[in-house]
Amino acid sequence: MNDPVRPIIEVKNLVKVFGDRAVLDGINILIPQGKITVIMGGSGCGKTTLLRHLIGLHQPTTGEIWVDGSNIAGLKEKEMNEVRRKFGMLFQGAALFNSMTVGENVAVPLKEHTTLSAEIIRIIVRVKLELVGLTGFDDFMPHQISGGMKKRVALARAISLDPKIVFYDEPGAGLDPITASMIDRLILDLSKKLNITSVVVTHEMKSAFRIADQIIILYKGKVLQVGTPQEIQNSKDSYVQQFIKGEAEGVIPFKQTSEAYLKGLLET
């Protein structure tokens, strides 16, 4: 049995430079196995860029990204695909194939990555649909189900290959608050039942405090704070407080000063 707090992902001194701007500026994080880690931050803080590095879509300028024992920084596509088999990914827009039934959508990774027979795949699809509360929806087309159900189908697909890690990109985006909270419950449920490591990128505070074992707050490409929801809640850091309270005024500048505006305008 694995130690539940062993880090399954470790990021060391990750730097990503686009042009002359460091979007990620020396990130060091540990993501414990079997827990839910929420990565938060305002727009442009680097959270999406960090997620893309964790799933191997971006290569770092410098630094290391250890995922389940492999440093994925600099891995070739073929080797990266091997590591990716351990991942499931829930994309922001569900990304279902509209021409396929719900069941066929869930079966896609199984057909692509295994040699399992159609009968076995059909049974696995039914088990996964039950896990996300969609028993009986195998033959529905994506246009016949709601946005929340589409997300759940996408989640069933993300866990079809029994991944060790599931990444969620803004899981509640575009959903009403009740459906978003249902998705949160599902993330919690799958994490606890299947001992899946979950990495959730979101800017939704309520959701983060509902599901997280660990919260990482990014600001301007750096890790501002790491802690349990309780620790983040009680943080004395004025940036963190402004962020979690969602206040426009504070130490995080909502807009540039007029001097900076004029300087920028006159210099170009």
Place this chain on the structure above:
Amino acid sequence: MKIQVTSEGDLHILELVGELDYHSSPELREKLNELASKQASKVLVDLKGVDYMDSSGIATFVEAFQKAKRYQGRLVLAELTDTVRGVFEIAKLESIFEISPTVIEARERLAVKA
């Protein structure tokens, strides 16, 4: 994964050792299908050597169970490790299978009528 099949009259015992995952489950399926095609009336699967099972493993057992049910055959699973039992529980399937804590108990169970 190693699969050893032994037969004692109408009782067929499959002893599995290793990881039952989507690489190895097709081989188990083949063995179970052979037994189903012979309409084997009593099949005992000894799982004490299986330390990991994924969804393809459970799907293989579901299919074998469906087939056995069609000809009134019996499939008993014995000595599940905690990990394997957990997979059955997560899939909410532990109640549909005949599960025995020990191989001896599974043999006794199969010796009497269902």
